[in-house]
Amino acid sequence: MDIVVCIKRVPATDTTIKIAADGKSIEPAGVSFELNAYDEFALEQALRIKEQLGSGTVTVVTIGSKDAQKELRDTLARGADKAVLLTTDQWVFDGASTAAALAAWIKSVPCNLVLCGRQAVDSDNNQLPANLAARLGFACVTEVAKLELADGTFTAERDIEGAREVVTCKTPAVISCQKGLNEPRYANLKGIMAAKKKPLEEAAASLPAPALEIVSLTLPPARAAGKILGTGVDAVPALIAALRDEAKVL
Amino acid sequence: MSNIVVIAEVRGGQLKRTSLEAVTAGLQLAQKSGGKVIAVACGAGLDAAAAELAKSGVHKVVAVDGPTFANYSGDAYARAIAEQVKAAAATAVLMVHTAMGKDLLPRVSALLEGSVVTDVVEVSCDGGTFGARKPVFAGKATMTVNAKKAPFCATLRPNNFAAAEGSGSAEVSKTAPPAGDLLSVVKEVIASSGGRTPLQEAKVVVSGGRGLKEAAHFKLVEDLVAAFGPGVAAVGASRAVVDAGWRPHREQVGQTGKVVSPPLYIAIGISGAIQHLAGMRTARTIVAINKDADAPIFKVADYGIVGDAFEIVPALTKAIAEIVAGK
Known part of the structure; x- marks a missing residue:
């Protein structure tokens, strides 16, 4: 099976966000970037499927700046066969355009399965996998927490409100991965050495005219400082009174 | 006129309450765009749900109703809805997130x-x-965007629009699902035990941490969740306890879990890592109970109690249960 894994380089989750002078982007100074956490589950699942079948390829693709070479090289060290960087200097936030550019590229390579993280933790859109699938005409299951492949059919489980859905589909398919799907492996020294010889190709991303424009990026209003009502059990009546009479939530 | x-959203013949929040947002937009609001539902046996939608204030209801749509299929539902969007000459499409x-x-x-933007609050x-x-x-951070391509498609954060x-008594038109293969099919829906309130729909979220x-102490x-009565409160958890395997990931609140904004959020034994604060800071009222008076959670909490959760929480549970019983 030829598997494509879509990844994104994002600010680390412990980053304090500051807004840049243009009022439309984040201030990059002092921000450390990392592989989007959910994409680690997608890569791991791709490697496991290849191991299960004993054949196939795992190609990792991203749209981003040249800096994303670092994250791509990491995926090669963990076991991917090949990496492709579709370059752009813009912040990739416009889901429809990203999906269009990725679909155009995927159509140009052998691919039966696309694996993605459920969402990138910067733009928090959680829309790319389903959007991409519709453009490719592939089956799609999103936010998958358990996945099995037998006789060419995927059985996927996903959490919905108050229940769990069991969904089946065949290839070609797009599957987006939720935390809990697997335990991602990390690169070992052998993998890191091997990654240096693996192909990392670059091409310009063919992004269409934007579907969205950013008007502004702002910080949420700071919460007013709260009240410490006291210590220990003795403070419980004061809390009940505050919730009932002041906050009016009881 | 747009x-x-x-x-x-209809599951098992029942209209999801949050769909009426999307109707509110749709009516807001229609007032500005000068257009009409058309509600579209997919499923099998939609009469009751369609009748409920017809009363909601929309101008028209389209029910794509047939046995092949009994279970959700993302690809097949999407094709049916895209047809209806074209038929309605709609330039905006809304659904709940x-x-x-x-x-x-x-x-x-x-x-x-079209364009797409998700988890929208306005x-x-x-x-x-x-x-x-x-x-x-x-x-x-909060991003404000304008659509450059039609239709503008947006999913709306639950609990955010009334x-x-x-x-009303809008016209209901019923149509059969379009022919074509279903690429993905829901085979089974396994209800979680105990009729748990979904985290993002709960009026009260009580979260525990390390x-x-x-x-076992999550008891x-x-x-405390149970004390609020059935269907009101839900259990949340910090990333640390989910990673430790104490609680399932579906309960995780924060950057790699769920973002919640209930009327009341109670954090117990949670120090308040930046990733956790990101997931609950829009709750209307935040209560923190923690033994460390310097914990960052107290910086976002409206009300805090410093001390031993094992003493404070049972007392709080008892007080809440008495209030709920007295209602």
């Missing part, structure tokens, strides 16, 4: 080459241009 399509909404609306947007229409405001970086309460010391959190 018509608005609102996609209603539920498991189905996140899965379905991006496909509709792709089939129609929608606008200004001089014919649709726009939206949404949290990004798990709520550490549910529409109309007394301060509870071990998994304290569960008892």
